[in-house]
Amino acid sequence: MKNNGVFPLRRYRSPAPGIHPPHLYPDYASSVKRAPRHPRVSIPQTLSEITGPGFQPHQLKLGADLTAQSSGKPAGQRILLSGRVLDEDGKPVGNTLIEIWQANAAGRYHHAVDQHNAPLDPNFFGKGQLLTDDEGRYQFKTIKPGAYPWRNHPNAWRPAHIHFSLFGPAISTRLVTQMYFPGDPLLPYDPIFNGIRDEAARQRLIARFDWNTTVPEQALGFTFDIVLRGRLETPMENRL
Amino acid sequence: MTTYPNALLGLAASQTVGPFFQIGFEALYQNDLTVPGLKGRLVTIRGQVFDGDRLPVPDAVIEIWQANSFGKYAHPEDQQDKPLDLGFTGFGRCPTDAEGRFGFRTVRPGPVPSSTETPQAPHINVSIFMRGLLDRLVTRVYFFDDDRNRTDEILNLIDPARRSTLLARPASDDSDAYVWNIVLQGDDETVFLDF
Numbered sequence: 279m280k281n282n283g284v285f286p287l288r289r290y291r292s293p294a295p296g297i298h299p300p301h302l303y304p305d306y307a308s309s310v311k312r313a314p315r316h317p318r319v320s321i322p323q324t325l326s327e328i329t330g331p332g333f334q335p336h337q338l339k340l341g342a343d344l345t346a347q348s349s350g351k352p353a354g355q356r357i358l359l360s361g362r363v364l365d366e367d368g369k370p371v372g373n374t375l376i377e378i379w380q381a382n383a384a385g386r387y388h389h390a391v392d393q394h395n396a397p398l399d400p401n402f403f404g405k406g407q408l409l410t411d412d413e414g415r416y417q418f419k420t421i422k423p424g425a426y427p428w429r430n431h432p433n434a435w436r437p438a439h440i441h442f443s444l445f446g447p448a449i450s451t452r453l454v455t456q457m458y459f460p461g462d463p464l465l466p467y468d469p470i471f472n473g474i475r476d477e478a479a480r481q482r483l484i485a486r487f488d489w490n491t492t493v494p495e496q497a498l499g500f501t502f503d504i505v506l507r508g509r510l511e512t513p514m515e516n517r518l
Numbered sequence: 519m520t521t522y523p524n525a526l527l528g529l530a531a532s533q534t535v536g537p538f539f540q541i542g543f544e545a546l547y548q549n550d551l552t553v554p555g556l557k558g559r560l561v562t563i564r565g566q567v568f569d570g571d572r573l574p575v576p577d578a579v580i581e582i583w584q585a586n587s588f589g590k591y592a593h594p595e596d597q598q599d600k601p602l603d604l605g606f607t608g609f610g611r612c613p614t615d616a617e618g619r620f621g622f623r624t625v626r627p628g629p630v631p632s633s634t635e636t637p638q639a640p641h642i643n644v645s646i647f648m649r650g651l652l653d654r655l656v657t658r659v660y661f662f663d664d665d666r667n668r669t670d671e672i673l674n675l676i677d678p679a680r681r682s683t684l685l686a687r688p689a690s691d692d693s694d695a696y697v698w699n700i701v702l703q704g705d706d707e708t709v710f711l712d713f
Contacts, residue, residue: 322633
């Protein structure tokens with residue numbers, strides 16, 4: 279329907295409580311001066327909220343192989359990171375942008391602000407981009423990042439993690455998260471991970487080791503599926 | 519159809535972008551959304567991000583999403599019979615500088631449909647990410663000098679005393695510029711939205 283009529287808006291479900299961390303979470307010290315104190319104002323999703331940016335292959339400047347961004351080979355354990363982006367109904371989110379960034383194997387970011395006393399790797403920059411395929415699948419080749427010290431509390435260390443940024447079909451589905459590794463002893467002490475109050479939601483951010491994607495003599499395989507908000511069943515009317 | 523919430527897959531939780539988002543985001547930094555031949559009035563929207571101590575936030579990143587001057591989003595679910603501008607994506611991304619400043623060169627958006635017969639007032643949708651925020655903040659920016667703000671469905675859901683935090687005001691030094699600050703805490707805390 280195009281002219282002067284009404285067309286259906288397919289709105290997105292609200293996240294269940296406890297999945298997204300609160301803005302104010304004092305264990306994470308830098309939230310204290312940055313988290314708003316007023317409650318957020320709930321608004322209905324309009325055309326503005328059910329649309330969002332899309333990206334074309336020619337806009338991507340980084341590859342999905344983070345081990346091949348230099349003439350030399352980066353140090354550390356090579357990993358293949360694979361998964362699917364789905365919505366809550368299990369529908370693939372195809373052709374959506376994923377951006378990742380991470381520390382190197384020694385736990386150092388390729389960033390001027392990171393003055394952590396661990397070596398930079400001249401062959402590793404720690405950034406990648408791709409578009410998921412029609413089935414929502416993605417695969418990055420990278421290096422397992424090291425743990426990273428920070429000053430949140432005495433002797434604070436971030437568990438090894440890879441930052442993930444996803445768009446999905448709308449600004450309602452925009453998500454920035456972090457992927458963790460199974461069996462990391464630092465996870466119980468990390469206020470960023472534990473800011474997620476729901477235990478199952480925390481576990482979902484931990485990748486699984488996967489023999490099926492492990493490449494003999496090349497790289498360990500890890501699987502990490504990412505679920506974005508799904509649609510409500512009943513479309514709402516939207517006037518032109 | 520009936521919804522069976524238990525059958526839903528578990529949503530991925532949000533985590534902070536941390537201090538080093540530049541590494542992953544820089545390739546798609548875009549603070550000038552304009553393209554040759556873009557229709558409408560070109561404007562600059564600039565401002566600063568402040569924390570609870572009124573200190574500028576030097577490590578935030580602001581993303582915007584907007585319609586073109588006709589009020590049409592470059593998105594397949596916008597089925598309005600309105601023209602698109604070739605090459606105008608409506609997406610911008612800008613990190614703050616050492617003084618917490620950000621700015622976008624763009625076009626003043628047109629009105630988009632609401633759930634009532636009165637269209638929404640022109641606005642730009644904003645997401646804010648930074649170290650210290652485990653989840654993004656979302657809000658909207660409107661134009662101070664637009665009469666349609668009075669009838670805007672979303673602005674009217676907001677406490678009138680706080681509505682002005684979403685209005686970009688004409689800059690004193692540049693007739694094409696608007697100033698809009700993002701205040702994370704305090705008496706003039708920006709209104710943040712949830713949808």
